[in-house]
Amino acid sequence: MTRIYLDHNATTPMHPEVVQDMLVCFETKYGNPSSVHTDGRDARKLLEAARSQVSGLLSTDPAEVIFTGSATEANNTVIAHMHETSGKDMAFISSTIEHPSVDEPLASVAKSGREVIKVGVDRNGLVNLDTLETALRGRVALLSLVWANNETGVIQSVAEISRLCSEYGVLLHLDATQAAGKIPINLRALNVEFVSISAHKFNGPKGAGALIVASPKSLTPWIQGGPQEARRRGGTENIAGIVGMGRAAEVASRELDARARKYGELRDQLWLGIKESIPSVERNGSCRSCLPNTLNVEFKRTPGDVILQALDLEGISVSAGAACSSGSVAPSHVLSAMGLTSDEARSSLRFSVGQGNDTKDIVRTLAVLKSVVSRIRETNLS
Ligand SMILES: Cc1ncc(COP(=O)(O)O)c(C=O)c1O
Known part of the structure:
Protein backbone atom coordinates (compact mmCIF):
# COMPACT_ATOMS: atom_id res chain seq x y z
CA MET A 1 0.00 0.00 0.00
CA ALA A 252 9.41 27.18 -5.36
CA SER A 253 9.69 30.63 -7.00
CA ARG A 254 9.18 29.04 -10.41
CA GLU A 255 6.24 26.88 -9.33
CA LEU A 256 4.64 29.14 -6.71
CA ASP A 257 1.44 29.93 -8.63
CA ALA A 258 0.95 26.42 -9.99
CA ARG A 259 1.50 24.88 -6.55
CA ALA A 260 -0.89 27.30 -4.87
CA ARG A 261 -3.56 26.50 -7.45
CA LYS A 262 -3.08 22.72 -7.26
CA TYR A 263 -2.76 22.50 -3.47
CA GLY A 264 -5.66 24.90 -3.00
CA GLU A 265 -7.87 22.67 -5.17
CA LEU A 266 -6.88 19.53 -3.28
CA ARG A 267 -7.40 21.22 0.09
CA ASP A 268 -10.83 22.51 -0.98
CA GLN A 269 -11.77 19.08 -2.35
CA LEU A 270 -10.84 17.60 1.02
CA TRP A 271 -12.82 20.13 3.03
CA LEU A 272 -15.92 19.95 0.82
CA GLY A 273 -15.79 16.15 0.98
CA ILE A 274 -15.46 16.18 4.78
CA LYS A 275 -18.36 18.62 5.13
CA GLU A 276 -20.56 16.54 2.85
CA SER A 277 -19.81 13.11 4.26
CA ILE A 278 -19.15 13.60 7.99
CA PRO A 279 -21.64 15.27 10.34
CA SER A 280 -20.58 17.71 13.10
CA VAL A 281 -17.37 19.08 11.67
CA GLU A 282 -16.04 22.62 11.76
CA ARG A 283 -13.13 24.28 10.01
CA ASN A 284 -10.69 26.04 12.34
CA GLY A 285 -9.20 29.37 11.31
CA SER A 286 -9.86 31.93 8.63
CA CYS A 287 -10.81 30.50 5.22
CA ARG A 288 -10.02 33.81 3.53
CA SER A 289 -6.54 34.37 4.86
CA CYS A 290 -5.05 30.91 4.82
CA LEU A 291 -2.15 29.02 3.23
CA PRO A 292 -3.44 27.22 0.14
CA ASN A 293 -2.28 23.80 1.38
CA THR A 294 -3.58 23.78 4.96
CA LEU A 295 -6.85 22.59 6.48
CA ASN A 296 -7.56 22.32 10.20
CA VAL A 297 -10.81 20.58 11.11
CA GLU A 298 -12.61 19.85 14.34
CA PHE A 299 -14.42 16.50 14.36
CA LYS A 300 -16.77 17.17 17.21
CA ARG A 301 -16.66 14.77 20.17
CA THR A 302 -14.04 12.61 18.44
CA PRO A 303 -10.49 12.59 19.87
CA GLY A 304 -8.04 13.79 17.19
CA ASP A 305 -5.22 11.53 18.37
CA VAL A 306 -7.46 8.47 17.97
CA ILE A 307 -8.44 9.51 14.41
CA LEU A 308 -4.76 10.17 13.67
CA GLN A 309 -3.74 6.68 14.77
CA ALA A 310 -6.58 5.03 12.85
CA LEU A 311 -5.61 6.95 9.69
CA ASP A 312 -1.98 5.99 10.22
CA LEU A 313 -2.93 2.31 10.31
CA GLU A 314 -4.68 2.87 6.98
CA GLY A 315 -1.49 4.44 5.54
CA ILE A 316 -2.45 8.12 5.86
CA SER A 317 -0.26 10.65 7.71
CA VAL A 318 -1.88 13.75 9.22
CA SER A 319 -1.19 15.79 12.34
CA ALA A 320 -3.01 16.59 15.56
CA GLY A 321 -1.47 19.96 16.37
CA ALA A 322 2.15 20.89 15.77
CA ALA A 323 4.55 18.07 14.87
CA CYS A 324 6.68 18.64 17.93
CA SER A 325 3.67 18.40 20.26
CA SER A 326 2.13 15.35 18.56
CA GLY A 327 1.85 12.54 21.02
CA SER A 328 1.49 14.91 23.97
CA VAL A 329 -1.88 15.11 25.67
CA ALA A 330 -1.93 18.91 25.98
CA PRO A 331 -4.44 20.57 23.64
CA SER A 332 -2.93 22.83 20.98
CA HIS A 333 -2.08 26.25 22.44
CA VAL A 334 -2.89 27.78 19.05
CA LEU A 335 -6.45 26.45 18.94
CA SER A 336 -6.92 27.29 22.64
CA ALA A 337 -5.79 30.87 21.92
CA MET A 338 -8.48 31.04 19.21
CA GLY A 339 -11.11 30.28 21.84
CA LEU A 340 -11.65 26.54 21.34
CA THR A 341 -12.26 24.53 24.49
CA SER A 342 -9.77 21.79 25.42
CA ASP A 343 -12.16 19.15 24.04
CA GLU A 344 -12.65 21.06 20.79
CA ALA A 345 -8.91 21.52 20.38
CA ARG A 346 -8.28 17.84 21.14
CA SER A 347 -10.85 16.87 18.49
CA SER A 348 -9.02 18.77 15.75
CA LEU A 349 -6.71 17.54 13.00
CA ARG A 350 -4.41 19.28 10.56
CA PHE A 351 -4.21 18.16 6.94
CA SER A 352 -1.47 19.78 4.86
CA VAL A 353 -1.08 18.84 1.21
CA GLY A 354 1.98 19.20 -0.99
CA GLN A 355 4.31 17.64 -3.53
CA GLY A 356 3.17 14.19 -4.61
CA ASN A 357 -0.49 14.53 -3.59
CA ASP A 358 -3.26 14.16 -6.14
CA THR A 359 -7.03 13.87 -6.34
CA LYS A 360 -6.89 10.10 -5.79
CA ASP A 361 -5.20 10.68 -2.41
CA ILE A 362 -8.04 12.95 -1.37
CA VAL A 363 -10.72 10.52 -2.52
CA ARG A 364 -9.11 7.69 -0.53
CA THR A 365 -8.55 9.88 2.53
CA LEU A 366 -12.21 10.93 2.48
CA ALA A 367 -13.40 7.32 2.30
CA VAL A 368 -11.13 6.24 5.16
CA LEU A 369 -11.94 9.31 7.28
CA LYS A 370 -15.68 8.75 6.95
CA SER A 371 -15.52 5.18 8.20
CA VAL A 372 -12.88 5.87 10.88
CA VAL A 373 -14.75 8.84 12.39
CA SER A 374 -18.09 7.04 12.45
CA ARG A 375 -16.48 3.95 14.04
CA ILE A 376 -14.79 6.04 16.75
CA ARG A 377 -17.98 7.96 17.43
CA GLU A 378 -19.99 4.72 17.77
CA THR A 379 -17.40 3.27 20.16
CA ASN A 380 -17.42 6.45 22.23
CA LEU A 381 -21.22 6.28 22.56
CA SER A 382 -21.38 2.61 23.53
C1 LIG B 1 6.09 28.50 12.24
C2 LIG B 1 7.31 27.69 12.49
N1 LIG B 1 8.41 28.27 12.99
C3 LIG B 1 9.53 27.59 13.22
C4 LIG B 1 9.61 26.25 12.98
C5 LIG B 1 10.90 25.52 13.25
O1 LIG B 1 11.51 25.16 12.02
P1 LIG B 1 12.78 24.19 12.01
O2 LIG B 1 12.25 22.81 11.88
O3 LIG B 1 13.55 24.62 10.79
O4 LIG B 1 13.56 24.43 13.24
C6 LIG B 1 8.49 25.58 12.48
C7 LIG B 1 8.52 24.12 12.26
O5 LIG B 1 7.50 23.44 12.40
C8 LIG B 1 7.31 26.32 12.20
O6 LIG B 1 6.22 25.74 11.70
Whole structure:
Protein backbone atom coordinates (compact mmCIF):
# COMPACT_ATOMS: atom_id res chain seq x y z
CA MET A 1 0.00 0.00 0.00
CA THR A 2 1.45 3.39 -0.97
CA ARG A 3 1.17 5.75 1.93
CA ILE A 4 -0.61 9.09 1.59
CA TYR A 5 1.35 11.90 3.18
CA LEU A 6 -0.82 14.85 4.24
CA ASP A 7 1.58 16.41 6.74
CA HIS A 8 3.58 18.83 4.60
CA ASN A 9 3.53 21.54 7.29
CA ALA A 10 5.59 19.19 9.50
CA THR A 11 8.10 18.54 6.75
CA THR A 12 8.20 17.92 3.01
CA PRO A 13 9.81 15.41 0.67
CA MET A 14 12.73 16.86 -1.27
CA HIS A 15 12.18 17.97 -4.85
CA PRO A 16 14.10 15.72 -7.35
CA GLU A 17 16.18 18.72 -8.54
CA VAL A 18 17.20 19.34 -4.92
CA VAL A 19 18.35 15.74 -4.48
CA GLN A 20 20.29 15.95 -7.74
CA ASP A 21 22.15 19.12 -6.75
CA MET A 22 22.92 17.77 -3.28
CA LEU A 23 24.33 14.54 -4.68
CA VAL A 24 26.82 16.55 -6.73
CA CYS A 25 27.93 18.27 -3.50
CA PHE A 26 28.33 14.99 -1.63
CA GLU A 27 30.26 13.40 -4.46
CA THR A 28 32.50 16.13 -5.83
CA LYS A 29 31.95 19.56 -4.25
CA TYR A 30 33.25 18.81 -0.78
CA GLY A 31 35.60 21.79 -0.49
CA ASN A 32 35.48 24.11 2.51
CA PRO A 33 34.25 27.53 1.33
CA SER A 34 36.81 29.18 3.65
CA SER A 35 39.72 27.48 1.81
CA VAL A 36 41.57 29.59 -0.74
CA HIS A 37 42.31 26.80 -3.22
CA THR A 38 40.14 25.86 -6.19
CA ASP A 39 38.04 23.29 -4.26
CA GLY A 40 37.29 25.88 -1.61
CA ARG A 41 36.50 28.56 -4.16
CA ASP A 42 34.15 26.15 -5.99
CA ALA A 43 32.26 25.53 -2.76
CA ARG A 44 32.08 29.28 -2.08
CA LYS A 45 30.59 29.87 -5.52
CA LEU A 46 27.87 27.31 -4.75
CA LEU A 47 27.21 28.98 -1.40
CA GLU A 48 26.80 32.41 -2.96
CA ALA A 49 24.62 31.06 -5.78
CA ALA A 50 22.32 29.52 -3.15
CA ARG A 51 22.21 32.87 -1.32
CA SER A 52 20.96 34.53 -4.50
CA GLN A 53 18.34 31.81 -5.04
CA VAL A 54 17.03 32.22 -1.48
CA SER A 55 16.96 36.01 -1.77
CA GLY A 56 15.07 35.59 -5.06
CA LEU A 57 12.28 33.65 -3.35
CA LEU A 58 11.83 36.45 -0.82
CA SER A 59 12.54 39.44 -3.10
CA THR A 60 15.37 40.73 -0.99
CA ASP A 61 19.10 41.44 -1.28
CA PRO A 62 21.45 38.39 -1.11
CA ALA A 63 23.66 40.30 1.37
CA GLU A 64 20.79 40.12 3.87
CA VAL A 65 20.63 36.29 3.86
CA ILE A 66 22.47 34.49 6.67
CA PHE A 67 22.37 30.70 6.50
CA THR A 68 21.49 28.84 9.71
CA GLY A 69 20.79 25.23 10.64
CA SER A 70 17.03 25.71 11.02
CA ALA A 71 14.28 28.26 11.54
CA THR A 72 14.50 27.42 15.24
CA GLU A 73 18.08 28.69 15.22
CA ALA A 74 17.09 31.79 13.23
CA ASN A 75 14.31 32.60 15.74
CA ASN A 76 16.62 32.09 18.72
CA THR A 77 19.27 34.28 17.08
CA VAL A 78 16.87 37.20 16.61
CA ILE A 79 15.51 37.12 20.14
CA ALA A 80 18.94 36.69 21.78
CA HIS A 81 20.37 39.50 19.63
CA MET A 82 17.54 41.89 20.52
CA HIS A 83 17.70 40.89 24.19
CA GLU A 84 21.37 41.78 24.28
CA THR A 85 21.32 44.96 22.24
CA SER A 86 18.10 46.75 23.25
CA GLY A 87 17.42 48.91 26.31
CA LYS A 88 16.56 46.86 29.41
CA ASP A 89 13.35 48.85 29.86
CA MET A 90 12.10 47.94 26.40
CA ALA A 91 9.41 45.28 25.98
CA PHE A 92 9.08 42.41 23.53
CA ILE A 93 5.75 41.85 21.80
CA SER A 94 4.59 38.59 20.32
CA SER A 95 1.35 36.64 19.97
CA THR A 96 -0.42 33.74 21.65
CA ILE A 97 -0.05 31.50 18.55
CA GLU A 98 3.72 31.38 18.10
CA HIS A 99 5.90 28.35 17.46
CA PRO A 100 7.85 27.11 20.53
CA SER A 101 11.08 28.32 18.88
CA VAL A 102 9.83 31.87 19.53
CA ASP A 103 7.83 31.18 22.68
CA GLU A 104 10.63 29.52 24.62
CA PRO A 105 13.37 32.11 23.97
CA LEU A 106 10.79 34.77 24.88
CA ALA A 107 10.09 32.93 28.14
CA SER A 108 13.82 33.24 28.93
CA VAL A 109 13.64 36.95 28.14
CA ALA A 110 10.68 37.30 30.52
CA LYS A 111 12.55 35.34 33.21
CA SER A 112 15.34 37.91 33.04
CA GLY A 113 12.82 40.55 34.12
CA ARG A 114 11.98 42.06 30.72
CA GLU A 115 8.34 42.67 29.81
CA VAL A 116 6.94 40.27 27.18
CA ILE A 117 3.48 41.12 25.86
CA LYS A 118 1.48 38.39 24.11
CA VAL A 119 -1.21 39.81 21.83
CA GLY A 120 -4.25 37.55 21.42
CA VAL A 121 -6.03 36.34 18.30
CA ASP A 122 -9.70 36.15 17.34
CA ARG A 123 -11.70 33.00 16.56
CA ASN A 124 -10.29 33.10 13.00
CA GLY A 125 -6.72 33.03 14.31
CA LEU A 126 -5.97 36.62 13.27
CA VAL A 127 -4.01 38.89 15.59
CA ASN A 128 -6.09 41.67 17.09
CA LEU A 129 -4.67 44.78 15.40
CA ASP A 130 -6.15 47.27 17.90
CA THR A 131 -4.54 45.48 20.85
CA LEU A 132 -1.33 45.23 18.86
CA GLU A 133 -1.33 48.95 18.08
CA THR A 134 -1.85 49.80 21.75
CA ALA A 135 1.11 47.59 22.71
CA LEU A 136 3.31 49.13 19.98
CA ARG A 137 2.83 52.60 21.53
CA GLY A 138 5.05 51.66 24.48
CA ARG A 139 8.84 51.32 24.55
CA VAL A 140 9.26 48.20 22.43
CA ALA A 141 12.43 46.40 21.35
CA LEU A 142 10.86 43.91 18.96
CA LEU A 143 7.61 42.56 17.61
CA SER A 144 8.03 38.86 16.75
CA LEU A 145 5.15 37.34 14.83
CA VAL A 146 4.43 34.16 12.91
CA TRP A 147 3.56 35.13 9.29
CA ALA A 148 1.48 32.00 8.62
CA ASN A 149 0.58 29.66 11.45
CA ASN A 150 1.82 26.09 11.21
CA GLU A 151 -1.32 24.51 12.70
CA THR A 152 -4.12 26.49 11.03
CA GLY A 153 -2.33 28.01 8.03
CA VAL A 154 -3.82 31.40 8.96
CA ILE A 155 -1.85 34.25 7.37
CA GLN A 156 -1.47 37.47 9.37
CA SER A 157 -2.01 40.92 7.81
CA VAL A 158 1.72 41.55 7.57
CA ALA A 159 1.43 44.61 5.30
CA GLU A 160 -0.71 46.41 7.89
CA ILE A 161 1.43 45.13 10.78
CA SER A 162 4.63 46.28 9.09
CA ARG A 163 3.02 49.69 8.51
CA LEU A 164 2.15 49.92 12.21
CA CYS A 165 5.73 49.00 13.12
CA SER A 166 7.03 51.80 10.87
CA GLU A 167 4.61 54.26 12.46
CA TYR A 168 5.74 53.40 16.00
CA GLY A 169 9.41 52.79 15.16
CA VAL A 170 9.39 49.14 16.29
CA LEU A 171 11.61 46.46 14.73
CA LEU A 172 9.62 43.58 13.22
CA HIS A 173 10.60 39.91 13.10
CA LEU A 174 8.44 37.62 10.96
CA ASP A 175 8.67 33.85 11.37
CA ALA A 176 8.00 33.01 7.71
CA THR A 177 8.79 29.30 8.10
CA GLN A 178 5.38 28.21 6.81
CA ALA A 179 4.84 31.13 4.44
CA ALA A 180 8.03 30.80 2.38
CA GLY A 181 7.50 28.78 -0.77
CA LYS A 182 3.73 28.73 -0.31
CA ILE A 183 2.66 32.36 -0.81
CA PRO A 184 4.33 35.29 -2.62
CA ILE A 185 6.79 37.16 -0.40
CA ASN A 186 8.20 40.55 -1.31
CA LEU A 187 10.35 41.80 1.55
CA ARG A 188 11.21 44.97 -0.38
CA ALA A 189 7.59 46.04 -0.03
CA LEU A 190 7.60 45.62 3.77
CA ASN A 191 9.37 47.29 6.65
CA VAL A 192 10.69 44.14 8.29
CA GLU A 193 14.02 43.77 10.08
CA PHE A 194 14.26 39.97 10.52
CA VAL A 195 12.71 37.00 8.70
CA SER A 196 13.21 33.30 9.54
CA ILE A 197 12.77 30.46 7.04
CA SER A 198 13.54 26.73 6.84
CA ALA A 199 14.39 24.65 3.74
CA HIS A 200 12.61 21.46 4.77
CA LYS A 201 9.23 23.20 4.70
CA PHE A 202 9.52 23.92 0.96
CA ASN A 203 10.91 20.68 -0.45
CA GLY A 204 14.49 21.33 0.58
CA PRO A 205 16.62 19.37 3.05
CA LYS A 206 16.39 19.33 6.84
CA GLY A 207 19.17 21.12 8.72
CA ALA A 208 19.25 24.20 6.49
CA GLY A 209 17.54 27.47 7.33
CA ALA A 210 18.11 31.18 6.94
CA LEU A 211 17.73 34.40 8.81
CA ILE A 212 17.20 37.49 6.68
CA VAL A 213 18.43 40.63 8.39
CA ALA A 214 17.83 44.10 6.96
CA SER A 215 20.86 45.54 8.83
CA PRO A 216 23.09 42.45 8.77
CA LYS A 217 26.30 44.16 9.89
CA SER A 218 25.02 44.71 13.39
CA LEU A 219 23.83 41.15 14.16
CA THR A 220 25.25 39.49 17.28
CA PRO A 221 26.15 35.89 16.30
CA TRP A 222 24.21 33.19 18.13
CA ILE A 223 26.96 30.69 17.29
CA GLN A 224 30.40 32.23 17.80
CA GLY A 225 33.85 31.05 16.92
CA GLY A 226 34.21 31.28 13.16
CA PRO A 227 34.47 33.76 10.30
CA GLN A 228 31.62 32.12 8.38
CA GLU A 229 28.63 34.12 7.18
CA ALA A 230 30.66 37.30 7.69
CA ARG A 231 31.14 36.42 11.41
CA ARG A 232 27.40 36.31 12.01
CA ARG A 233 27.09 32.49 12.24
CA GLY A 234 30.14 30.43 13.12
CA GLY A 235 30.75 26.87 11.90
CA THR A 236 31.75 25.36 8.56
CA GLU A 237 28.81 25.75 6.23
CA ASN A 238 26.52 22.81 5.41
CA ILE A 239 27.21 23.23 1.71
CA ALA A 240 25.05 20.35 0.47
CA GLY A 241 22.14 21.52 2.66
CA ILE A 242 22.54 25.13 1.57
CA VAL A 243 22.77 24.17 -2.11
CA GLY A 244 19.61 22.08 -1.64
CA MET A 245 17.91 25.02 0.03
CA GLY A 246 18.89 27.31 -2.83
CA ARG A 247 17.52 24.91 -5.44
CA ALA A 248 14.33 24.39 -3.43
CA ALA A 249 13.88 28.18 -3.25
CA GLU A 250 14.40 28.54 -6.99
CA VAL A 251 11.95 25.74 -7.82
CA ALA A 252 9.41 27.18 -5.36
CA SER A 253 9.69 30.63 -7.00
CA ARG A 254 9.18 29.04 -10.41
CA GLU A 255 6.24 26.88 -9.33
CA LEU A 256 4.64 29.14 -6.71
CA ASP A 257 1.44 29.93 -8.63
CA ALA A 258 0.95 26.42 -9.99
CA ARG A 259 1.50 24.88 -6.55
CA ALA A 260 -0.89 27.30 -4.87
CA ARG A 261 -3.56 26.50 -7.45
CA LYS A 262 -3.08 22.72 -7.26
CA TYR A 263 -2.76 22.50 -3.47
CA GLY A 264 -5.66 24.90 -3.00
CA GLU A 265 -7.87 22.67 -5.17
CA LEU A 266 -6.88 19.53 -3.28
CA ARG A 267 -7.40 21.22 0.09
CA ASP A 268 -10.83 22.51 -0.98
CA GLN A 269 -11.77 19.08 -2.35
CA LEU A 270 -10.84 17.60 1.02
CA TRP A 271 -12.82 20.13 3.03
CA LEU A 272 -15.92 19.95 0.82
CA GLY A 273 -15.79 16.15 0.98
CA ILE A 274 -15.46 16.18 4.78
CA LYS A 275 -18.36 18.62 5.13
CA GLU A 276 -20.56 16.54 2.85
CA SER A 277 -19.81 13.11 4.26
CA ILE A 278 -19.15 13.60 7.99
CA PRO A 279 -21.64 15.27 10.34
CA SER A 280 -20.58 17.71 13.10
CA VAL A 281 -17.37 19.08 11.67
CA GLU A 282 -16.04 22.62 11.76
CA ARG A 283 -13.13 24.28 10.01
CA ASN A 284 -10.69 26.04 12.34
CA GLY A 285 -9.20 29.37 11.31
CA SER A 286 -9.86 31.93 8.63
CA CYS A 287 -10.81 30.50 5.22
CA ARG A 288 -10.02 33.81 3.53
CA SER A 289 -6.54 34.37 4.86
CA CYS A 290 -5.05 30.91 4.82
CA LEU A 291 -2.15 29.02 3.23
CA PRO A 292 -3.44 27.22 0.14
CA ASN A 293 -2.28 23.80 1.38
CA THR A 294 -3.58 23.78 4.96
CA LEU A 295 -6.85 22.59 6.48
CA ASN A 296 -7.56 22.32 10.20
CA VAL A 297 -10.81 20.58 11.11
CA GLU A 298 -12.61 19.85 14.34
CA PHE A 299 -14.42 16.50 14.36
CA LYS A 300 -16.77 17.17 17.21
CA ARG A 301 -16.66 14.77 20.17
CA THR A 302 -14.04 12.61 18.44
CA PRO A 303 -10.49 12.59 19.87
CA GLY A 304 -8.04 13.79 17.19
CA ASP A 305 -5.22 11.53 18.37
CA VAL A 306 -7.46 8.47 17.97
CA ILE A 307 -8.44 9.51 14.41
CA LEU A 308 -4.76 10.17 13.67
CA GLN A 309 -3.74 6.68 14.77
CA ALA A 310 -6.58 5.03 12.85
CA LEU A 311 -5.61 6.95 9.69
CA ASP A 312 -1.98 5.99 10.22
CA LEU A 313 -2.93 2.31 10.31
CA GLU A 314 -4.68 2.87 6.98
CA GLY A 315 -1.49 4.44 5.54
CA ILE A 316 -2.45 8.12 5.86
CA SER A 317 -0.26 10.65 7.71
CA VAL A 318 -1.88 13.75 9.22
CA SER A 319 -1.19 15.79 12.34
CA ALA A 320 -3.01 16.59 15.56
CA GLY A 321 -1.47 19.96 16.37
CA ALA A 322 2.15 20.89 15.77
CA ALA A 323 4.55 18.07 14.87
CA CYS A 324 6.68 18.64 17.93
CA SER A 325 3.67 18.40 20.26
CA SER A 326 2.13 15.35 18.56
CA GLY A 327 1.85 12.54 21.02
CA SER A 328 1.49 14.91 23.97
CA VAL A 329 -1.88 15.11 25.67
CA ALA A 330 -1.93 18.91 25.98
CA PRO A 331 -4.44 20.57 23.64
CA SER A 332 -2.93 22.83 20.98
CA HIS A 333 -2.08 26.25 22.44
CA VAL A 334 -2.89 27.78 19.05
CA LEU A 335 -6.45 26.45 18.94
CA SER A 336 -6.92 27.29 22.64
CA ALA A 337 -5.79 30.87 21.92
CA MET A 338 -8.48 31.04 19.21
CA GLY A 339 -11.11 30.28 21.84
CA LEU A 340 -11.65 26.54 21.34
CA THR A 341 -12.26 24.53 24.49
CA SER A 342 -9.77 21.79 25.42
CA ASP A 343 -12.16 19.15 24.04
CA GLU A 344 -12.65 21.06 20.79
CA ALA A 345 -8.91 21.52 20.38
CA ARG A 346 -8.28 17.84 21.14
CA SER A 347 -10.85 16.87 18.49
CA SER A 348 -9.02 18.77 15.75
CA LEU A 349 -6.71 17.54 13.00
CA ARG A 350 -4.41 19.28 10.56
CA PHE A 351 -4.21 18.16 6.94
CA SER A 352 -1.47 19.78 4.86
CA VAL A 353 -1.08 18.84 1.21
CA GLY A 354 1.98 19.20 -0.99
CA GLN A 355 4.31 17.64 -3.53
CA GLY A 356 3.17 14.19 -4.61
CA ASN A 357 -0.49 14.53 -3.59
CA ASP A 358 -3.26 14.16 -6.14
CA THR A 359 -7.03 13.87 -6.34
CA LYS A 360 -6.89 10.10 -5.79
CA ASP A 361 -5.20 10.68 -2.41
CA ILE A 362 -8.04 12.95 -1.37
CA VAL A 363 -10.72 10.52 -2.52
CA ARG A 364 -9.11 7.69 -0.53
CA THR A 365 -8.55 9.88 2.53
CA LEU A 366 -12.21 10.93 2.48
CA ALA A 367 -13.40 7.32 2.30
CA VAL A 368 -11.13 6.24 5.16
CA LEU A 369 -11.94 9.31 7.28
CA LYS A 370 -15.68 8.75 6.95
CA SER A 371 -15.52 5.18 8.20
CA VAL A 372 -12.88 5.87 10.88
CA VAL A 373 -14.75 8.84 12.39
CA SER A 374 -18.09 7.04 12.45
CA ARG A 375 -16.48 3.95 14.04
CA ILE A 376 -14.79 6.04 16.75
CA ARG A 377 -17.98 7.96 17.43
CA GLU A 378 -19.99 4.72 17.77
CA THR A 379 -17.40 3.27 20.16
CA ASN A 380 -17.42 6.45 22.23
CA LEU A 381 -21.22 6.28 22.56
CA SER A 382 -21.38 2.61 23.53
C1 LIG B 1 6.09 28.50 12.24
C2 LIG B 1 7.31 27.69 12.49
N1 LIG B 1 8.41 28.27 12.99
C3 LIG B 1 9.53 27.59 13.22
C4 LIG B 1 9.61 26.25 12.98
C5 LIG B 1 10.90 25.52 13.25
O1 LIG B 1 11.51 25.16 12.02
P1 LIG B 1 12.78 24.19 12.01
O2 LIG B 1 12.25 22.81 11.88
O3 LIG B 1 13.55 24.62 10.79
O4 LIG B 1 13.56 24.43 13.24
C6 LIG B 1 8.49 25.58 12.48
C7 LIG B 1 8.52 24.12 12.26
O5 LIG B 1 7.50 23.44 12.40
C8 LIG B 1 7.31 26.32 12.20
O6 LIG B 1 6.22 25.74 11.70
